[in-house]
Amino acid sequence: MDNDTFLYEYLGGNIKNLRKSRKLSQEELASFISLSRSSVANIESGYHQPSIHVIYQIAVVLECKITELLPSIDSYKKSKVEIDEKFSEILDSLPNKMSKKNLTFLKSIITDDEE
Structure with missing residues (x-):
């Protein structure tokens, strides 16, 4: 989410x-x-x-x-942490190093867009 x-x-x-x-x-x-x-x-x-x-x-x-x-700032931040944790779980479960590199790259793009 x-x-x-x-x-x-x-x-x-x-x-x-x-x-x-x-x-x-x-x-x-x-x-x-x-x-x-x-x-x-x-x-x-x-x-x-x-x-x-x-x-x-x-x-x-x-x-x-x-x-x-509206949600409190703390609960809103918690949601972002949960997204990051889920993303890390998915990244860790991938067997292919190329796929991990692609996901890491995508995450960097997403992170840059949010900041």
């Missing part, structure tokens, strides 16, 4: 949990923020990346702070 996937799945899960705790349906939340029910479903499942404006609107309706919807 990459960091973006982690972020949007975490956000969506928190929205879903808070919505349910407030006894709101997806349809009701959608009507309050002028979106379709399917858009809310996609946000909750992490498939849709809502704008900061939509996240703000959702926080207002759910009567919470935006920070309650």
Whole structure:
């Protein structure tokens, strides 16, 4: 799972949990923020990346702070560490040195893009 996937799945899960705790349906939340029910479903499942404006609107309706919807910095960093560990496991399991060199090269490209 990459960091973006982690972020949007975490956000969506928190929205879903808070919505349910407030006894709101997806349809009701959608009507309050002028979106379709399917858009809310996609946000909750992490498939849709809502704008900061939509996240703000959702926080207002759910009567919470935006920070309650987002993961902490520590959990976000932990996700990156887990990705690096998984990548290392895959790299270590490859028998072919050429493949390892290719993956190491790809990892260096990915790392440079993230920084």
